[in-house]
Amino acid sequence: MQAPQPGSYPAQPHMGAPHMPVTHQAPAYQPSPQIPVPNVAGATGPVQIVCPYCKASGMTNTVKQASSMQWIICVLCFFFCFPCTCSPFYIPSCYKITHSCQFCKSQIGTNNK
Ligand SMILES: [Zn+2]
Secondary structure, three states, rough: OOOOOOOOOOOOOOOOOOOOOOOOOOOOOOOOOOOOOOOOOOHHHHHHHHOOOOOOOOEEEEEEOOOHHHHHHHHHHHOOHHHHHHHHHOOHEEEEEEEEEEOOOOEEEEEEO
16 A cells, blocks of 8 residues: 555656755746756657756657758759668658657757757
8 A cells, every 4th residue: 555556656856956945936838947948959769858847857759850951862862872862761860859848748949959
């Protein structure tokens, strides 16, 4: 009965942040100065964040979009190296990955800034 339920949310360790009382004066969807916007640059998959908007911690939702660079490479390969035409689309880092909060859906950032 005292054992935690499987699947229950584990307590997140504070990352060196001082234990500060939470004030309820800040309006919703305003970035808090206590929580910087997570840096998701270079991340091609979901990353663990603390959302600066709703303060929830969790993995980001990612949306993968083909970048314009991929289309340029694709067209160049079509003319100069036909077997490589689709190769840019097999390289995850070529995609533009948009990270958003899974709770409040606010956009956190993209993998290429
Ligand atoms: Zn959020």
